[in-house]
Amino acid sequence: MKILHISAQKPDSTGSGIYLSGLIKGMMQFSSEQALIIGIDLCDSIEKIYEKFDNRIDIYPMIYNKGVLDFDVPGMSDNMPYNSTKYSDITETQAKHIKEEFEKILENAIDDFKPDIILCHHLYFVTSIVRNKYPNKKVVSICHGTCIRQILSNNFQKQFILDNIKKLDMVFALHKEQANQIEKVYCVDSKKIVVLGSGFDNTIFYNKGYKKEGTIKLTYVGKISYSKGLIQLINALDNEKREFKNQIELMIVGDGSNKEEVNYIKKLALQSEVKIIFTGRVNQNELSQILNNSDIFVLPSFYEGLPLVILEALSCGNYVITTDIPGIKEWIGDEINSSGLIQYVKLPRMKSVSTPYDEDINEFEQNLRKAIFEAVKYRCEYSNRGKYIDISQLSWSNLSKKLYENLCSLN
Structure with missing residues (x-):
């Protein structure tokens, strides 16, 4: 099976980018022929x-800050870890250029790669452009949650998106709650929605x-923005029981594009x-070192798709x-x-x-x-600084197998 992966943004730095990369690597055990538009x-x-x-896939880049695409890559979140353009700020002319340039790259990739x-x-x-241009090809999509936030938050190409997403051959949700949202927001037939889940790279x-002694280390990983609850986390630490004040420290890993x-x-x-x-931003190996030296991972976010960093931590x-995010x-x-560790x-x-x-912040x-x-x-107090749970069954390899089996059902 030849698979053409498509993402409108960069294949790193964000949860969805890491997810895409993890799936491509995981799918290498089932499909030696993969290509990527980014x-x-x-x-x-x-x-x-x-x-x-590993130089094992064909890549077709759509390059921004060049020619008619003289602006930053659009970001699925309004606050990305790199310079980006908000979808809500994209003009009709810019949207037209995105569509025209993307269709050229898409045509080239399909003519050259001939995906199944x-x-x-x-x-x-x-994704809507792909479905609209190729109504007879097998087109599926994975929801990462941020797309739902965008469709609910602004009117950018809203009707075009809604008209085409419901025509996809299959839609993958990260969890059941999200599957229900997809059915409601996009009017996708529930029979076409599959709960896929998420994974992590258990080789990293x-x-x-590591022996953990002394200061209790708390770690946050993600974008630096108001929506991630970081202000509330800092306030909570400052009002923590005074007996622990000198025993804890917090490491914030990541960056944000909203400098204010x-x-x-x-x-x-x-x-x-x-x-x-x-x-600041770190690579996956550096993040593994940080998390291995950490005692407690904190995700105080007000909204997430499916934070795979929880699995990594x-x-x-x-x-x-973590906040009790739906799903x-x-x-x-x-x-x-039930492990006592979450x-x-x-x-x-x-x-x-x-x-x-x-009024709910306090x-x-x-x-x-x-x-x-x-x-x-x-x-x-309980000498459990070294206690952890084995979750290797949630690796990208196992998730990719589930994805591959569902894709095979379409042929």
């Missing part, structure tokens, strides 16, 4: 992207058995009584605190949920997709503070 900027190295996939299946990422604009993320938000969060961190370290031996508990499963914090009410009501910070206190106490 969006990159003129300054990005295509050679490094080839190396990322076209596998798109995100239920959004580029595994417990290396990034600068505000960093300024708040400087004023904190707790030591807070910003690492668990596999590296972290106790995990996460079901996806995580009973074995992990704790869920109730989300505040949301006035928009990722913006909480102000209670959310109190709940987050309580969860952190319990996690620190667990690590300090």
Whole structure:
């Protein structure tokens, strides 16, 4: 089976990019012929992207900041870890140029590669263009959650997207809650929706058995933005039980494209009584080292698709605190949920997709503070700093097998 993967953005730095990369590598055991269309900027190295996939796939780049695409790569989130263009800011002329340039690259890839299946990422604009242009080809797509947030938040090409997404041959959801959203928002026939789940690279993320002593290390990994709950996390740490104040430190891994938000969060961190370290963006091997040296992983986000970093943190031996994002508990499963190594914090009410009501923030910070206190106490008092759970069954290899079996059912 020849598979053409398509993403409108870069194949790294974000959860969906890592997901795409993990699937391509996992699918190599089933399909030796894969190709990829991606969006990159003129300054990005295509050679490094080839190396990322061991030079085993064909790549067809759509290059921005060049010619008529004289703007940054559009981002599925409004705050990306690199310079990007918000879909809500794209003009009709820019949308026309994106469609025309993408169709040229798509035609070239299909004529050259001749795929059996076209596998798109995100239920959004580029996927809709593929379905619209090739109504008789097998076209499927994976939802990462951010596409739902975009379709609910702005009117960019909304009707065109809604008209075409429901015509896809198959749609993959990350969890059951998301599958229900897809059916409701895009009017996709429930019979065409398959819950796929997520995975992680267990050859990189595994417990290396480091001896953990002294300071309890908390880690956050993701974009630096208001919607990730970082302000509330810093406030919660500052109001933590004073007996633990000098025993904990927080490492924030990642970056953000909204400099105003990034600068505000960093300024708040400087004023904190707790030591807070910003690492910037790191590669997967560096992240594995950080998580192996960490005790507690904290994800205070107000909105997520399916945060695979939770799996990476668990596999590296972290106790995990995460907001109770819809669908996460079901996806995580009973074995992990009953392990004593994961704790869920109730989300505040949301006035928009990722913006909480102000009057609920104080209670959310109190709940987050309580969860952190319990996690620190667990690590300090019960000699469980080395306890972890084996989740290797959730690897990209196993997820790719499930995907491949579903794709085969279409032929």
